[in-house]
Amino acid sequence: MSAQLREISFTLNGKSVTAEVASHHTLVEMLQEQFHLYGARESCGQGLCGCCTVIVNGRSVSGCLYLAVFADRADVVTVEGLAKGEQLDSVQEAFVSCSGFQCGFCTSGFILMVNQLLEQNASPTEDDIRHYLSGNLCRCATYPDIITAVQAAATTLRKE
């Protein structure tokens, strides 16, 4: 466990940063311990629930399985990087107005996945939404409202 630390450099929510990580540290551990970002969080520990979702080089990864060293020279975006100052992004706004959450523990992962979905598909059907979000679990089962929120965000983004 006294593994050697290695310095990595990467872009975190638009800013260049460096971190010291051991080979066994996960992305979530690094984000929480070195950058005090808690939006990505470990829950199932197996990459099945989506609570730890982080965007690395434009693709969602399970931050509880993804090793921190792999973030070297990468572009990393977390839920904390979505709002512009006080201005929430359209997906966040839709999750607020449609109340697409209850306890909120899974919400960061859903919001990042919905952003990725809407980048790929501006007008998803309900089936598209369900399939795309099938890797994110919500134990409060707020799924019907999440589907409504995705549709609302899609509508807003199409108008922009």
Next chain:
Amino acid sequence: MSTHVDAPASVERKAPTTQIGRSIPRLESRAKVTGQAEYIHNLRLPGMLYGKIFRSTVPHGRIVGIDTRAAKELPGVFAVITGEDVRALVPEPYYGPAFHDQPVLAIDKVRYVGEPVAVALSEDPHVAEHAVNLIEAEYEDLPAVFDEVEAAAATDVFVHDVLKPAGMFPDLKHLHGRTKTNVALDFSLRRNDVEQGFAQADYVFEHVFRTPTVAHTTLEPIVSVGEPRGSQALTIHTSSQSPSFVRSEVARLLGWPENHVRVRTAFLGGGFGAKLYIKLEAMVAVLALLVKRPVKISLTMEEQFYTITKHATTVHLKTGVTKAGKITARHCEAWWNGGAYADIGPRVTQKSGFTGAGPYDIENVALNSYAVYTNLPPAGALRGFGIPQLVWAYESHTDLIARELEIDPLEFRRANILRNGRPQATGTIMRDTATVEVLDSLSSAMRWGESFDRGQGSVRRGRGVAIGFKACIAPTTSVAIVNLYGDGSCAVYCGTVDMGQGSDTAMAQITAEVLGLDPQSISVIHPDTDVTPYDMATLGSRSTFHMGNAVRLAALEAREKLFVIAGKALQADPSLLTVADNYVSAPNGQRLSISEVIKSCFLMQAGNIIGTGSFRPSYTSPSQGDGQSDDITPFWMVGAVGAEVEVDTETGRVHVTRLVNVADVGTPINPAIVTRQLNGGALMQLGFTMSEAVRFDNGQAINASLADYKIPGILDIPDQTVAEIAEGCQNTGPFGAKGAGETGTFAVSPAIANAVHDAVGVRIFDLPLTPESVYRALRAAQHQPLEDQQ
């Protein structure tokens, strides 16, 4: 209904603005969508050690030895603690809300696979985890018992040598010191003469139904941090639904006054009953005091399966009914698999047990309910507190009876339903309970009178209904403080834990209604036992009613004080003042802002106006033996479900196309949040209906992960999920409201099984309704059982 603090009659008039019944967004919305919401999961303290738990690998055994030497020698390990170390600090380290039976770490014996035996501590969680792998324990195996019915009848295998009821509950006192039994509570209820009722019946039906162990799997796994403040004081940061209980129980263990223990929570990433009473709190408290450093233990998802589950049950029902469809008698016998430690199981057994005859008007009732110790992980509360298990049984049973009598299942229920003014099986008269309205709403939402497409070929369609009810737990107390600051802003201090149910928002709306404020401007102070007053716990759908009433009383007292001050400043009679939009107004049109009123008293922006409210409904304990009580609960909750399903007869797969749940929640404070809770409850129960079951092999849970234990994902929910709020008003509730957190769960499972029966003519008696169980039943019905069942 009585309250500790009755509001003066003069302040009972209606506030001029209406915040009640408004679906405002949750107060914490922004924090939750930006990743900023506070969970104890996030907490790191200077000097903090991480604890990892070494767990028992045998279901029942005497501890011969625990070898911690290799673990202690691992570089980076701060300490390894066992039960013997715990006993040096706490001579009797046994805790529990009903029985003092659960050790902080195992002592002498282990009673289930997964029981905590030792803890390794390190500043690096990976080192602590590695150290756990170096610990070795030797056990002398003892015979174990796993099935609740077998355990109740056992004469040679006992999980506990002697029963140790906690003493808080009068109905457990008779069990004190009892030996040679696994039955931790034997509740019985008798109403009139059940045998005579069977004699009057034209038909008598008997069935047995079972439910398996299931798991809460809160996405924020259970987490606690113990922080010593010298050797005589302690702070516990914990993802707890019951901070007041944690404080008193940890203080009792340590022999300290309660004010030496501070317990605080943040938002919870789900609770569902998993985070009640003591989970990790006693452990982190003792560890922190032993090593004189803050200690954090955060469970993995797998470890949650070893910490708390929902009771597996066996329920035997016998019902007498006339040719015309009138139920004359019902006998319900329920066995609850409580696992190795009682937790709140004996309360589940009694509080749910007395509703075992269902929401029906039945003259002759006999109920027996047994909390049973087994060598499985402890079972406790899970969203419904035993009600969904009972409703599974009595609503499957009721449907079978209606089917046999060839009476429409909804009409059969309507004909026997328990109405306001009639006594429930305990003898308590039903009031403010919308049983009839719920059935009516369900009938129209299901378009029950219209024809229904029954499918064709290998896909058959069916529909089913079910209705369940629950008595809110009693007697319990909530205390609240409402504080107006010098600038006119307002905070509510209450011990209700917001774990996703939206209680912060509901309490803010109640306060805002009384004080004429914008609910979004109100701060709700999260539970901190050094700051917020007592609350029994956030459980059993009790908060809206109990804490809602306490908050309302506190706000009324603050308003009364505000009006006395404002009356002087405005030279008006305080009883004629009104408050709206932050201004206090006199009948002559003169007005002052709330901050101006407060400044008129303290001469600058200073001081507070504080109102307090304390609420405890009346209660009569059920009498020993016959379980009768004239006042068993402050309110009843009613939930009905209708399901439309497609059954693939070639695979046994059941697809729920439409799930309608109708609930009596009184008058909702925030209809959107209530609807979301109803849907959430129903969809959680959908998991317990269709796929979830913790499987054990010789006591070892063999599917303790989200890879092997299937909770509903977004692809598993019905095509249509509908929640309807039936017309109702709880006159004793805050602005007519009552609890709603569990109601959506009650009737889901039997409604789906009844729909499956309607579709393909087979009955499933044991949950879950997996494709395999349905397919086996289909084959058996065709007299072609699968080979292993021949």
